[in-house]
Amino acid sequence: MKIAVLIGDGMGDYPLQELGGKTPLQAAAIPNMRAIAAAGTVRLVNTIPAGMSPGSDVANLSIMGFDPRKYYTGRAPIEAAGAGIVMGPRDIAFRCNLIAVEAERIKDHSSGHITTEEARPMIAALNERLGKPGLAFHVSAGYRHLLIWENGPGELMTIPPHDVLGQPAAKNLPTGARQDEVRHLMEASKPILAAHPVNAARRKAGKTVPTQIWLWGQGRRTTLPAYRDLFGLTGSVISAVDLVRGIGKLTGLNAETVPGATGFLDTNYAGKVKAALNALDHDDFVFVHVEAPDECGHMGDLKLKLKAIETFDREVVGPIWRSLEAMRQPYRLIIATDHRTPVAVRNHTAEPVPVAVLNGPVSNTGLPSRSAMAKHGREAPFDEFVNGGQASGMAFEWLKTQIGN
Ligand SMILES: [Zn+2]
Known part of the structure; x- marks a missing residue:
């Protein structure tokens, strides 16, 4: 299957x-997800x-x-795996954001969604000035980058910058053992980025300018059991972000980069769908x-979130569902x-999140939405449990029942 x-x-x-008391998922125009929810089952699960x-x-x-209680050592080690970085036993990986601080407050954790192409020379400049044997910055994607630090400080409290938008940067710095070393790197990045030509160009174009790096999400390397052993499955993970591709790689799934996948609204949806269908061809x-x-x-x-949800439905869910139906075999x-x-x-x-499961094929006509839509119309809910709904367990337990062998 x-x-x-x-x-x-x-x-x-x-x-x-x-939205008249609705959630974005309830209000969005998402005919494919509604039809899938209608033809299948929906429940709430806890992921945290x-x-x-x-x-x-x-x-x-x-x-x-x-x-996660068993396998989570920090965010950055997973992302490092996604970026293809092999960590040593004494390495600590840090997430290294390019962030914008204005009037001493964290204005933007993404520096106006700076592109990878713009970030690349900045990360190179950081390496030139701050790097040394055992301490290297690595380019990942957009504003998300990595620092691998041999014998680096791992036992300290760091704060994700997107958690403290609008708050004073100084009040959210890393605290704990060897905090000064981490704070020093963040401070030392300021003049390097301020003087960088990419920033001059962004300033001129009226775009948000990264003013410093922000280090967080640190941890030692982690390992995951192989998907093949756990679930008897081989296959692929398709994502723009190293975090998700990292989980895939750590569990032995393919996790190729899709050209033009940006992690934002302008991502290459068609490319992702093509990669997904290609993966299902041989796995x-x-x-x-x-x-x-x-x-x-x-x-x-x-408005943008509704657009993102609707685009996901139209450009990803719809095409993949139609292709699964067209295969005329169980899915x-x-x-x-x-x-x-x-x-x-x-x-x-x-809080718990909704999941929908559909066992197909559901149609002999190759037009899956027709039967489901006839049954439930456009009102079929995907997010119906949001108002005080009870979760039916942890996501990882539930998934085993769905994809386990
Ligand atoms: Zn997320």
Whole structure:
């Protein structure tokens, strides 16, 4: 059986007055997801174990079938795996954001979604001036980069910059053992970025300018059991972000980079769909992750978030579903979100999230939406449980029942 898991990152939200008391998932024009929910089953699952912070790292581990309490050592080591960096036993990986601080407050964790092409020479400049044997910056994607630090400080408290938007930078610096070494790197990045020609160009174009690096999410390397052993599955992870591709690589799945996948609204949807279908051609499992709804949640932009959810439905869910149907063989299609990123909160929250499962094929006509739509119309809910709904367990336990052998 072919299994496809499609994740719209951070699609979950809260009911909003602007939407007449509906959540963005309830209000959005998402005919494919509604039809899938109608023809299949929907339930709520918890992706964040009690006491853990609701990051995409913990949430995606969960929704890929791994208990974060057992396997999570930090965000950056997973991203390092995604970037193809082999960590040594004494290495500490840090996430290294290019961030914008204005009037001493954290204005933007993404520096106006700076591109990888722009970031590359900046990371090179940081390496030239701050790098040394055992301490190197690595380019990842957009504003998200990495620092690998042999015998680096691992036992300190760091704060994700997207958690403290608008707050004073000085109050959110790393604290704990060897904090000064980490703070020093962040401070030393300021003049290097200020003088960088890429920043001059961005300033001239009226774009947000990265003013410094922000180090967080540190940890030692981690290992995951192989998907083949756990679930008897081989396949691929399709995502723009190193975090999700990192989980894939750590568990032995293919996780090739899709050209033009940006982790934002302008991502190469067709390329991702093509890569997903290609993967299903020779393997049985694919996990497709789209980052954009989460970023729009962090921006607090409801209109943009609705657009991101609708684009995910139209450009990813629809084409993959139609292709699965066209294969005329048994498949299981799972649509989910890893966590909520409510636009009113501009951050992740830990409440349970909706998941929809459809066992197909559901139609002999090759037009799957027809029968489902006839049954439920456009009103079929995907996010119906959001108002005080109870979760039916942890995502990683639930996933085992869906894709286990
Ligand atoms: Zn996420």
